[in-house]
Amino acid sequence: MSQTVWLLSEEGILDRSGKPLPDVPFKASVVAGDVKGEKAAVIVNNHDVWSFAEGTWNHEVSTDVTLNCVCWTDNRLLVGTERARLAWVDDGDLNFIESFDDVPERNLWKTPWGGPPDVRSLAVSTDETIYADIHVGWIVRSKDGGKTWKNLRNDLNVDVHEVGTHPSRPAVVFAATAGGFYISDGYGDTFAHQSNGMPYHYQRACACFSERDVYLVSTSRGPHRQTEALLYRTEDAGASWTLVNGLPENITANIDTFQIIIVEGAHALVVVENSDLYETDDWGVNWKKVAHDYPRLYGALVV
Numbered sequence: 001m002s003q004t005v006w007l008l009s010e011e012g013i014l015d016r017s018g019k020p021l022p023d024v025p026f027k028a029s030v031v032a033g034d035v036k037g038e039k040a041a042v043i044v045n046n047h048d049v050w051s052f053a054e055g056t057w058n059h060e061v062s063t064d065v066t067l068n069c070v071c072w073t074d075n076r077l078l079v080g081t082e083r084a085r086l087a088w089v090d091d092g093d094l095n096f097i098e099s100f101d102d103v104p105e106r107n108l109w110k111t112p113w114g115g116p117p118d119v120r121s122l123a124v125s126t127d128e129t130i131y132a133d134i135h136v137g138w139i140v141r142s143k144d145g146g147k148t149w150k151n152l153r154n155d156l157n158v159d160v161h162e163v164g165t166h167p168s169r170p171a172v173v174f175a176a177t178a179g180g181f182y183i184s185d186g187y188g189d190t191f192a193h194q195s196n197g198m199p200y201h202y203q204r205a206c207a208c209f210s211e212r213d214v215y216l217v218s219t220s221r222g223p224h225r226q227t228e229a230l231l232y233r234t235e236d237a238g239a240s241w242t243l244v245n246g247l248p249e250n251i252t253a254n255i256d257t258f259q260i261i262i263v264e265g266a267h268a269l270v271v272v273e274n275s276d277l278y279e280t281d282d283w284g285v286n287w288k289k290v291a292h293d294y295p296r297l298y299g300a301l302v303v
Helices: 104-108
Strands: 005-009 012-014 030-036 039-044 048-053 056-062 067-073 076-081 085-090 093-096 118-124 130-135 139-142 150-152 160-165 173-177 180-184 206-208 215-219 230-234 260-264 267-272 276-280 288-291 297-302
Touching (some): 039 067, 048 067, 048 076, 076 118, 130 160, 139 173, 160 206, 180 215, 206 260, 215 260
Parallel strands (some): 030 067
Antiparallel strands (some): 005 012, 048 056, 067 076, 076 085, 118 130, 130 139, 139 150, 215 230
16 A cells, blocks of 8 residues: 555554554544545544644644544534534634534434433535534534534434545435435435345444445444444445455444545455454455554544
């Protein structure tokens, strides 16, 4: 592979061999991140955002608020937080988006255990449409750079675990949910439920290859251990799914949000049992173990 992969772990950023990345000014849990062009950003210990550009790390913000996900939108950093809020990272502070707080359906957002909802993942299309996955409360979209927001509810399961956008078709958005895989070719105005061929519909992670319309999705019996987690692929936008080859049987931990990583071309990575790494070089048909016994891996960045 010509691309460099940073593994995001509970012990900081690691290279593929499991060694700490050199010259990183922190060694702490890195739970999420995003790359755009030559810039990267990561969330450290759920409360700090660091950015990386031109070989230099910069501490963007430190906050008492729990941060779940981060993404680049144009040249700005957007974070999703506890209690289902969004904020711009501006001049060392969080600038919460009032129009997102005012989404009319917010009173419907809730969790099965009674706690407050979260923004679990973020995605940005090639035309800068922003999607925020609410756990639990569907997906919220902005077409104007975060000024106004719409809750997308038509034909979509309410319990969304990861939202993704197509790497070259801006109108296509897809999601892994507690009720299966959903995809839209109309910016999420309506969704199609596409989970044929999978024995279970509970899903945590999804991704699409950047150079071919091949989607990957994790599925399992449910949210707890002994889940029999599986990885499936589709070449027809979810009309039919095929179980991949090479992963172990009886995976007991869900393949979680951010743990399917598209690298380049036909290459992708997946985190299994939170500390094992598997790789494919044929668009997800066959997988082989790269290494095991990493610290807990939350995902990876391709830089």
